[in-house]
Amino acid sequence: MHxxxxxxxxxxxxNNQWRSAKRLPATRGLMIPPDPIHxxxxxxxAFIRIPAFGPHWKFTLIQGTELQxxxxxxxxxxxxxxxxxxxxxxxxxxxxxxGNPFWSLPSLHAGDLVYIDTEYNTYTYRVxxxxxxxxxxxxxxxxxxxxxPGARPAKRLITxxxxxxxxxxxxxxxxxxxxxxxxxxxH
Numbered sequence: 001m002h003x004x005x006x007x008x009x010x011x012x013x014x015n016n017q018w019r020s021a022k023r024l025p026a027t028r029g030l031m032i033p034p035d036p037i038h039x040x041x042x043x044x045x046a047f048i049r050i051p052a053f054g055p056h057w058k059f060t061l062i063q064g065t066e067l068q069x070x071x072x073x074x075x076x077x078x079x080x081x082x083x084x085x086x087x088x089x090x091x092x093x094x095x096x097x098x099g100n101p102f103w104s105l106p107s108l109h110a111g112d113l114v115y116i117d118t119e120y121n122t123y124t125y126r127v128x129x130x131x132x133x134x135x136x137x138x139x140x141x142x143x144x145x146x147x148x149p150g151a152r153p154a155k156r157l158i159t160x161x162x163x164x165x166x167x168x169x170x171x172x173x174x175x176x177x178x179x180x181x182x183x184x185x186x187h
């Protein structure tokens with residue numbers, strides 16, 4: 001119940017902010033200017049939609065991935081890139097509890113789409129392979145080029161992270177995708 005109330009509050013907060021925002025000039029393609037996102041811990045800044053999880057599956061994204069934050073919403077991993085930026089935009093979410101946002105993450109397949117709706121743009125990422133399991137200490141999945149510390153990024157990626165097995169979390173499920181489209185968000 002706590003999560004549902006938080007999601008309603010975050011959704012209302014984003015919709016109200018976005019309704020009163022100044023519009024950016026319309027452009028198309030991967031070269032659109034990135035959103036001028038100002039991240040604040042615990043605050044929502046985008047929506048995530050994954051059609052493979054159902055037509056109505058949608059959660060807000062907040063800044064931060066501390067346990068208390070993930071108890072109310074999937075969160076952007078601090079220190080990783082923002083939606084649409086060159087490098088790796090990483091999002092973590094609970095598999096169970098907190099509305100079970102990433103319950104079905106292990107079922108994603110190459111080609112599945114992940115949409116990130118920000119104030120100005122919709123970023124479309126395509127899953128590039130099968131989910132992989134890593135240990136919780138393997139933070140190389142968060143690198144700008146996952147698994148290649150210090151490498152200079154050439155792609156715009158998304159990494160989705162949740163626990164496995166569902167109730168113990170001895171490992172992490174990792175799903176990676178690449179940006180295939182960026183379009184101005186319809187208002």
